[in-house]
Amino acid sequence: MSDIAIKVENLGKLYRLGEVGTGTISQDLNRWWARVRGKEDPFATIGETNDRTSKGTSDFVWSLKDVNFEVKKGEVLGIIGRNGAGKSTLLKILSKITAPTTGKIKIDGRIASLLEVGTGFHPELTGRENIFLNGAILGMSKAEIRSKFDEIVDFSGVERYIDTPVKRYSSGMYVRLAFAVSAFLEPEILIVDEVLAVGDAEFQKKCLGRMKDVSVNDGRTILFVSHDMSAIQRLCTQSILLNKGVVGFSGYTGKVIEKYLTENHQSASLKWKYKGDMSKVSLKLISAEINEISAGEKNISIEISLTYFHNLIHKDSFIAVDLHDSRENVLMQALPTLDKFLKFRSNEYSNYKLSIELPPLIPGEYFVSFWAGSHNDQTIDFENEILRFEIVESPTEGRLFPHTTDHGYVVPFSSIAPNN
């Protein structure tokens, strides 16, 4: 018997974009005909690599392509990557939810996946009935569940409500009960998606603790996907970095995370260029580019180079820089003082270097807008959310649970010490 638990060979998954509607029947027939004649799928060849930001020419995209890796028994493997890198697809294939297009995965051991807690919970059924139903869905037999029933109820801490329909539960109780069932799964290989993103801090800690327990004490193999680098760092010895559907890097977790963070900064610092008509503009932002983002201990400094075109003289004009979150909420506004900005001549391009000291922001996507105008509310030029950057690292080191915007966007530097 070898010590390999999972062996992934040349794994690929082709997805069709857009809507299924008219036209797809003819494509289906086309593919079917090609297969009958033993030829290659005519649409698979034009599949492009998975890049969600650029518009492709083909409707088919390789969500995963030529993925190869091995997981040893008892290893905890972290899988990281940006949104759309193929992490979820990989997990879905591993969990047998969807079949791969090419390649194969060999598995040694009973596998269970936890892409969500409480799958199949029925609101009308009682907690007791749902424990049995959910357990069976996750692959436990009735006898197995019965033998662990008391432990599950105990772990969940909802004993009093066990014979109440779960629709009467608070959402917290619901999640606790759901996780309790999954916590007592005993597969040899466990696949965990970001289930930790739900529930309160205490619950998340409990989840992580239980996972650590399972891997260290019981020696089980775990595949763990998360955006939370500190959780990955704590749990996983080895990690792989997925990038646009291919394995970008793999090795020791620390190195993989480092690689991921630097890569992320590069690709996120987007450039922007004005592509409109120049004849009628009087004051216009022509290009913007984030040159550098660097995180200090108490702040994040960001440097942006800007080019403005001035045609007419606007007295008292100044610029304002808005920072948005991904849901278009304005988080803060920077008002750089710039004497020279006012003293321009007409028909001239001028370059500026803008530096902003941002407070310690929580991980997430942020967008930058540029406003230029004279006085009060007289807008001359406004470009909305043209630059985008991502903060990946938590400003609080060694944090165990992910940040949510429920508690704001900024984690101010703070300290505590005994007061004698």
Place this chain on the structure above:
Amino acid sequence: MDSTNVLTKPERPTLPSVESEEWTEVIQPRTNLLDLGLKDVWRYRDLVMLFVRRDFVSTYKQTVLGPIWFFIQPLLTTITYVIIFGNVAKLSTDGLPMMVFYLSGITIWNYFAQTLTNTSTVFRDNAGMFGKVYFPRLTMPLSIVISNLVRFAIQFGLFVIVWLYYLLKGGSGIHPNWFIALTPVLIIIMGLMSLGLGMIFSAMTTKYRDLAMLLAFGVQLLMYATPVIYPLSSITGKYRLLILANPMTSIVESFRYAFLGSGTFAWSYLVYSLAFTIVILLTGIIIFNRVQKSFTDTV
């Protein structure tokens, strides 16, 4: 390591397997079409029964009458038919009491129609669950067939009560015979047929939802092409062949013949239904098997 070998699937012979190691499982793009993974289903048999239980409990929670609804529905339908088809349209019932004539047809038809419509949306209705966790997908249609069977048993009980009433009252022209012993066979054929058809539709609707629309009124129309509200004997000429081509016809007619003593029974008709069921079931299994592997991408 006994438990890990339960799932062992042999590699396809066409692929040279170089590894000498034993794998518990191999995930690959396409597997044998007829490989249903029945072993897998057997391992999840508890889940099937839990799904059945869930169906019952959730349907009648917070209703005052609870399972009595199982009786009310066919009873009201029968009364409606007695009024509309029996008294207004004056369709023939082969000289049988209308109540027991319609109820026999409705009991059988309800099971078929209900199972078919329920299975046909199995992928769509459970897309959320299917997209998050793997369990043999076949457990779902199987649980539908079983839970409808329980429902059928209750409605069949109702039919037997009405039937006994007329039988004991006498003079109603009911002549039960030994073909009653065939009832389980009829039920099995009917169950498998609806399962097969349901699987075909469920697989197709994941991509083309038009079929769900088609099925909804298709089932309704099909009832009129089945001798539910009229006896087969009342149909003559070119339509008779059309009605006979409907595989449900012989089921309803045989059932009626066995319990009521009037109706058309022929072994050849029944064999036709059986053959049709086998073909449909195999087709259903193949299509379902193909779709279950990747339906989450298209649903």
